[in-house]
Amino acid sequence: MKVEVNSAAGVGAASASTGLSMGGIVARMERLPGNAMQVRARVLIGCATFFDGFDVIAIAATLPMLIAKWHLSPSQIAFLIAAGSVGQLIGALLFPALAERYGRVKTIAWSSGIIGVTSIACGFAPSYAVFVALRAAQGIGLGGELPVAAAYISEITRAHGRGRFVLLYEIIFPIGLLVSNALGAWLVPKLGWEVIYFVGGIPLILFFTLRHLVPESPRWLGQRGRMAEAAESIAAFEASVKGPLPPLPQTDDVRQAQLSAAHPKRTVRDLFGPLYLKRTIAVAMLWMTCGVIQYGLLTWLPTIYKTVYHAPLQLALNLAVGASVLGVIGSLVCALVVDKVGRKPVINVSFVLCALALFCAAIFHDSSVYVVGAFCALSFGLLGCGFITAYVYTPELYPTSVRALGCGVGSAWLKIAAIAAPALVSKTITANISVAFYAFGAVLFLAAVVIHWLGIETKGQVLEQLEN
Template sequence: MATQVLEGAAHGAANAEIVARLERLPITRRLQLIRVAIGIATFFDAYTVLCIAFAMPSLVAEWKLTPAQVGMIISAGYVGQLFGAVIFGSLAERFGRLKMLFFTIVLFVSMDVACLFAWSAASMIAFRFLQGVGTGGEVPVASAYINEFIGAHGRGKFFLLYEVIFPIGLMFAGMAGYFLVPIYGWKALFIVGLVPSILTLPLRYFMPESPRWLASKGRIEDANKVVSMLENEARKEGKSLPDPVVRPIDPKATAKSDWRELFKGIYKKRTFTIWALWFCGYMINNGMVTWLPTLYKTVFKMPLQEALAYGWTTSGVGVIASIICALLIDKVGRKTWYSAAFFLATIPLVSLTVMGATSALQVMVMATIAYAILQTITFSLYLYSAELYPTRLRAMGTGFGSAWLRAGSAVGPIVVGTVVADFGIRYVFSAFAAVALIGCIVTVLCAIETKGKVLEELSP
């Protein structure tokens, strides 16, 4: 017993030193390379999520799909993502970040190929579900991985400039749909989606395992090698390294992962809060953005290419809003930003209900404003989620949280399809406004501020 206590104390001290050395590291070329490599995978994740929306107008005509089938095809990927987020978030705590990243990339690439050979709604639902398992696992593990390399100062900016690649991937899906689908058909979207994934696989071999994860598992020597490599590279690049400031780390930092801890102590409130934010933000945004091209074509009778252009415009404005958020969130703070964004998004959504959503232009302008505002929340929640949990729970907590992203994303398209068929398009936006207001209330009452704080201080 005494020996175990001494070993635990030694591991804790060594872990604290590893964290202190990481906290003072500047942004080096290798860290930039890591961000690029993970960013390419995340780009493909986002592209994969949305490309089905721009393939859907053609599939509706080719396969004679009903609104219910459209909703099921769109939602199948999100249901798969729910399972992937939970499964791979847990596995990443046990086997490491890099192994799980590689597996998830291989899975969603192989299913992208399978989608090329889909012949019916049922086959597309099956392939999109399995593809979703891979895409759902990739992003939460990637977000935990990147967060664990960066110190408290500037963590939000560094991480979100990586995460901006997600809305860029969404926008690229719209561009590809606009230019390719009218000429080459819907399968062209899935062929294009293979390119970024091919680039990701060789880049992955230049990436070390997370030193924070290694240290938390007692693999101090391996963690030290990674940190020493990063320190040496910083010196070679002529960057100064201040003396590390070692802070005491809670003994639980080297404890084994236990999912039940997500629902105990300080983490219980954080877990349910982040679940609510994920669900509310993504139910609205993915509910809208995946259905808008089809709505423009079927409800407002727009030509295919014009419908795709309107959808692409919404994604493009979302990218601009995301970049603004990435540059400012370290100054404004997470809680303040999210509270304001949820509240402001209700204004254009309620306006659409009042105006009746009677024209495509009216819907495009107001829905784009709401989408862009909420996009600043949805794309940055991976940052916030990773900040709320300690290393032993980070990938798992982020995975469990983003599972509610997938749940919201699965519910959103089904809600749109059902409400449009039974009540009309205007009432979709009133429902989304109510969800945004709930998100605002939860943020104000329950969220904590994390800007400028060391991960180990936020989460013992």
């Protein structure tokens, strides 16, 4: 196939065999309208992300039965939740490094295989100790998939409408949470806790199929100097466009991005150097806060309803499902506004409102109605807006050579928080739960302040334009 080259995009290391340069890759990716290959990539990578969300939260639906089955103490429950987070921490650091070396798509396929195999094995776990070990192993795949997938989806999308495109993909994660909670509420009381883990084994299929159905990121291939493969990858996207391709863009933003594409390759040290340190601190606060709330509070939701407010198991599970529905609705609202108002306002406003909701829950902690309302607001604001926007915002802050690593470091902070946060609920669940509500609300408010002062706005800009 003859590769069309932008004559103004000769910046960067061009390949003699294709005439393609990094600037040419940027220009051709930025002129791509929505196409069938992007949809296919979003659906198939989305399946991996769906089951990431599904398997992450499966423990919430099964935890009440596991507590009764193995007579678990609060400290054992916290250790069980934290064990999965330890694995996710390892995966969040390991798989992005593999993605920078071996490619985004191949790495997502590997993580999906780990998720599927270990989920099925969890369903056969004969004891608490074996189950904990399997959840830790599964966490390696769960922690590795999300940051690499976020980097890939950002890299195959042009600047115009990127927030909406990425968010419509990322909505699949809270949908995975919702389906896991819904299936758990429906199937677990009838068929036992094992069934949810057997369903969670479906990602194993992606291990065998993903690499044959989705092209590798052209930006990553170009950064590695594999220009012939980058040309083939771009051609796969271009071939799926309906009608003639638009002309190659010649805007000032694209010219600046082409110049940025010629910058030296960055390393993990640069994430903590003067060029990106403020961004990395903002990313750390963003992801730590999401980890504290998601794993330190929302994972406990059915158990809090059942233990503290004495709700029947079915009602506790149903309330968790309702909160997940609000998370999906919040994600849809966020997808409509994130390209208009920007990433930082969405994150900061959602964090502040969630903090106020938790403060209200702490003040009125004796009233189950207020607490349920606060958790509903938390699910809408955090899962639906703040958390999901993190997957749009983080990849935009770093260049292609360290984009997956930057996402992985951010995700690692989430996992570190997830390891420590469950202990706070375990120590207050039988004493004074309002202490946990106050503490989590304070974390949200502090994160909003840090992101406001240290973060940059990224809406509407070409990825390469954001490197400095």
